[in-house]
Amino acid sequence: MPAGDEPPATLREVLAHVRADGGMVWPVLVKASPHMMAKADPMDLSTLAIIPASGPPLTLPEELGSSECLVLRPRRPSRTQPMRLTIGRARDCDMVVPDASVSKLHATVIVDTYEEKYSIRDEGSRNGTRVDGVLAKAGKMVPIGTLARISFGTATFIFADRATLKQLSRLA
Numbered sequence: 435m436p437a438g439d440e441p442p443a444t445l446r447e448v449l450a451h452v453r454a455d456g457g458m459v460w461p462v463l464v465k466a467s468p469h470m471m472a473k474a475d476p477m478d479l480s481t482l483a484i485i486p487a488s489g490p491p492l493t494l495p496e497e498l499g500s501s502e503c504l505v506l507r508p509r510r511p512s513r514t515q516p517m518r519l520t521i522g523r524a525r526d527c528d529m530v531v532p533d534a535s536v537s538k539l540h541a542t543v544i545v546d547t548y549e550e551k552y553s554i555r556d557e558g559s560r561n562g563t564r565v566d567g568v569l570a571k572a573g574k575m576v577p578i579g580t581l582a583r584i585s586f587g588t589a590t591f592i593f594a595d596r597a598t599l600k601q602l603s604r605l606a
Contacts, residue, residue: 445602446499452603461545461552462599463529463584463591465502494605504529504591506543516546521586522557535561535587544575550595552578561587 443451445464506519506529519528524538531540537559544553556563558572564585570576578584580595594602 443503443505444499445501445503446494448503448505448599449494449499449603449605452599460505460507461593461595462503462505464498464594465504466583466590466592494602504531506545515548516544519543519545520557522559531586531589533587533589536589537561537587540586541570543578550597552593552595554578554584559587 445462448462504521520539520542521527521529521531521536522538522540523531523533523536527539529543537557539557540559541557541563542555544555546552553575554563554565554570555575556570556572562585563570563576564583565576565578566583568576578593580593580598582593584591584593
């Protein structure tokens with residue numbers, strides 16, 4: 435799955451990898467479309483993450499399946515805990531977001547793989563980092579939960595952790 439300056443994967447590609455591998459699954463940031471940002475939209479990830487045990491099989495809507503994803507994994511292997519992953523426009527960031535509203539080094543995601551906890555820190559970006567609409571103060575850690583909406587400037591993503599991706603991978 436892509437990381438760093440590789441072409442972004444689609445959610446459908448990420449989920450196919452999860453189904454095929456089943457082992458190491460990295461959390462992702464799913465690029466949110468205007469439809470996904472509408473609170474009442476039935477295509478929201480939070481609706482799809484709750485998969486009924488019985489009944490007709492759900493399918494992944496085309497718009498959601500073709501959404502670009504940033505896979506939260508380091509460009510270079512690291513054994514340090516917690517992992518720190520940089521996000522920004524610069525090519526040397528772990529996750530590159532090619533958007534003019536995103537700073538060269540915009541934010542850092544901190545991943546505690548042992549406890550499955552995630553947080554984000556704005557790195558003094560020009561246009562700010564928001565978690566579920568709340569502006570993160572520069573240098574302060576903000577916890578992020580599954581399906582949190584994270585904005586770097588005007589680029590908005592939905593955070594999907596490993597458990598959510600494994601559930602979504604069951605969709606046809």
